[in-house]
Amino acid sequence: MxxxxxxxxxxxxxxxxxxxxxxxxxxxxxxxxxxxxxxxxxxxxxxxxxxxxxxxxxxxxxxxxxxxxxxxxxxxxxxxxxxxxxxxxxxxxSELFTILLRFRLPRFVFTTDVEKMYRQxxxxxxxxxxxxxxxxxxxxxxxxxxxxxxxxxxxxxxxYLAPKCLQKIAKENALQYPLGAQFLQDNFYVDDGIGGSDSLTTTMEIQQQLIHTLKQRGLNLRKWCANHSQLLQNVSMEEQEVDIDFDNDINQSIKTLGLTWMPKMDRFCVKVRLGSCSLATKRSVSADLARLFDPLGILAPIVVMAKMFIQDLWQLKLTWDEALPADLNERWTTFRNDLQKLDNMQVSRHVFEGYIPAKIQIHVFSDASEKAYGAAIYIRSELDEGRVQVRLLCAKSRVAPLKLQTIPRLELCTSVLGTQLTTRVKSDLKLDDVATYFWTDSQIVLA
Missing domain, CATH: 3.10.10.10 (HIV Type 1 Reverse Transcriptase, subunit A, domain 1)
Structure with a gap:
C-alpha cells in the first residue's frame, strides 16, 4: 500500500x-x-x-x-x-474558544509559534x-x-503527546520562570501561543521568560507578532510573522488561530473569500459555509441564518451534487451575495478598547424565535471620569429542533444556553466575583 x-x-x-x-x-x-x-x-x-x-x-x-x-x-x-x-x-x-476569549482581555498582547514543535x-x-x-x-x-x-x-x-511535553516543561519551570510557565500552561493551543497582560513591562517579562523556558529545551519560538513595537524590538525580522512597520503599515494583518488580526490597529477583521460558484449544490453550499469561521460568535446573527438554511436544505434529502430547487437557489444566492458585505468588517480585539476599567459588569441577553435561539454576552466597563463602555464579548446561536417546540420552551432553552455560556466565560476568564445580569423578555423564564 x-x-x-x-x-x-x-x-x-x-x-x-x-x-x-x-x-x-x-x-x-x-x-x-x-x-x-x-x-x-x-x-x-x-x-x-x-x-x-x-x-x-x-x-x-x-x-x-x-x-x-x-x-x-x-x-x-x-x-x-x-x-x-x-x-x-x-x-x-485549553479549548480554542477559551484561548481566544482570554486574548480579548489584556491590553498588550503578542502571538508566537513553536518551530516544528511535533518534530522536536x-x-x-x-x-x-x-x-x-x-x-x-x-x-x-x-x-x-x-x-x-x-x-x-x-x-x-x-x-496529545506534543502539547503534553509543553505542559511538562511549564510544570518544571514554574518556580524559575513563573510568568512564562503560566503563559505556556494557559495560553497555548497546540503550537500557537497568544496572550499578554495589561502592563507592557509585565508582557515583555512574560515574553522573555517564555523564550528562556523553551530555549533551554531546544524549542525555538518564531512567527512573532504584537500590538506594541517594544514587544518586537528584540525579535529579528526573520522570526516575525509579517514585516510590521508601526509607523506606516496600519492595515497589515495575520492569521491567529483562524482569526484575522490587525496588530497595528489591534482589531479583528472579517475576511470573506468565497470561490466562484456556477451551480449551487449541497456540496458547494457546505464548502462556502465552512469558510465562515466564527468561534466567538461575533457573526452569530449571520451564522444562524446559514444554519437555518442548512437545516431546510438537509430535509430535502438531495444528493451532494444535485442542483438546489429554484426557491432555495434564489434564497442562497441572495444570502451569498450579502455575505460579501461582511468582507473587511472590523471588531476591536481588546474588549476595553485600550483602557483599564475601574469596574466591570457582565450582561447576558437571550431570546428565541420559532426558527432559532441564541444568547449574547456583553462586558460593561466603567472607565475614568465616569465614562461607560459596552462591548460584545461572545455569543452562541442554535437552530430550533425540527420537532415543533412551543415558544415558551424555546425561551427556556435559550436561557439555559445563556447561563451555560456565562458559566463557561466566567470560569475561563476567572471573573467569578463580577456582577452578572441576565436579560429576557419572557415572562415564562422570569417566573
Whole structure:
C-alpha cells in the first residue's frame, strides 16, 4: 500500500519540478535534523508499519510553502492502520474558544509559534519501527527506507503527546520562570501561543521568560507578532510573522488561530473569500459555509441564518451534487451575495478598547424565535471620569429542533444556553466575583 502510494506520488511530482524540488528539500531537512534516519529494512523486526505520505502546498505561507503530510490512517495489508491501534490521549490544553476569549482581555498582547514543535519531541527508539516510510530523491534511484524518530503529525496520539511535553516543561519551570510557565500552561493551543497582560513591562517579562523556558529545551519560538513595537524590538525580522512597520503599515494583518488580526490597529477583521460558484449544490453550499469561521460568535446573527438554511436544505434529502430547487437557489444566492458585505468588517480585539476599567459588569441577553435561539454576552466597563463602555464579548446561536417546540420552551432553552455560556466565560476568564445580569423578555423564564 505504502509503496503503491509512493509511486503515485512520484508521478504527481514529475508533473511539477518546483513542487518536486520543495518536497526533496523538505525531506533532506528532515534527515539532516535527525528527525528521520535511514534503516536497513531487513533488520527491522515485525510487527512494523509503513506510513504513506504526500504534500500540501501553501503558496501564501511565509515560512513553509510545502508541508509533507504523513497518513497513519492508511490501512495496511492486515486491514488495520497505525491510528486504529493507538490511543488518542486526553485533552491537556485549553479549548480554542477559551484561548481566544482570554486574548480579548489584556491590553498588550503578542502571538508566537513553536518551530516544528511535533518534530522536536523524540519517541522511544523501539517504537520507531511503526513510523517507517519509503523515499528516494529521484525515480532513477533505488528505493530507500527510513524511520521517523520524532512525534509525527498525522498519528492519532500526536495532538496529545506534543502539547503534553509543553505542559511538562511549564510544570518544571514554574518556580524559575513563573510568568512564562503560566503563559505556556494557559495560553497555548497546540503550537500557537497568544496572550499578554495589561502592563507592557509585565508582557515583555512574560515574553522573555517564555523564550528562556523553551530555549533551554531546544524549542525555538518564531512567527512573532504584537500590538506594541517594544514587544518586537528584540525579535529579528526573520522570526516575525509579517514585516510590521508601526509607523506606516496600519492595515497589515495575520492569521491567529483562524482569526484575522490587525496588530497595528489591534482589531479583528472579517475576511470573506468565497470561490466562484456556477451551480449551487449541497456540496458547494457546505464548502462556502465552512469558510465562515466564527468561534466567538461575533457573526452569530449571520451564522444562524446559514444554519437555518442548512437545516431546510438537509430535509430535502438531495444528493451532494444535485442542483438546489429554484426557491432555495434564489434564497442562497441572495444570502451569498450579502455575505460579501461582511468582507473587511472590523471588531476591536481588546474588549476595553485600550483602557483599564475601574469596574466591570457582565450582561447576558437571550431570546428565541420559532426558527432559532441564541444568547449574547456583553462586558460593561466603567472607565475614568465616569465614562461607560459596552462591548460584545461572545455569543452562541442554535437552530430550533425540527420537532415543533412551543415558544415558551424555546425561551427556556435559550436561557439555559445563556447561563451555560456565562458559566463557561466566567470560569475561563476567572471573573467569578463580577456582577452578572441576565436579560429576557419572557415572562415564562422570569417566573
Amino acid at each position: 505504502a509503496y503503491n502510494r509512493f509511486l503515485a506520488l512520484e508521478r504527481r511530482l514529475a508533473k511539477s519540478l518546483q513542487t518536486k524540488n520543495q518536497y526533496v528539500q523538505f525531506m533532506e531537512e528532515y534527515e539532516n535534523l535527525g528527525h528521520m534516519t535511514r534503516v536497513d529494512i531487513d533488520s527491522i523486526s515485525k510487527p512494523r508499519y509503513f506510513i504513506p505520505h504526500h504534500c500540501i502546498v501553501r503558496p501564501e505561507s511565509r515560512t513553509t510553502k510545502l508541508r509533507v503530510v504523513f497518513d497513519a490512517s492508511a490501512k495496511s495489508s492486515t486491514g488495520m492502520s497505525l491510528n486504529d491501534l493507538m490511543y488518542t490521549g486526553p485533552t491537556v490544553q 519531541m523524540l519517541i522511544q527508539p523501539d517504537e520507531r519501527k511503526f513510523q517507517l516510510i519509503i523515499w528516494r530523491e529521484d525515480s532513477s534511484l533505488p528505493i530507500k527506507h527510513y524511520q521517523l524518530n520524532t512525534i509525527t503529525h498525522g498519528t492519532r496520539s500526536a495532538p
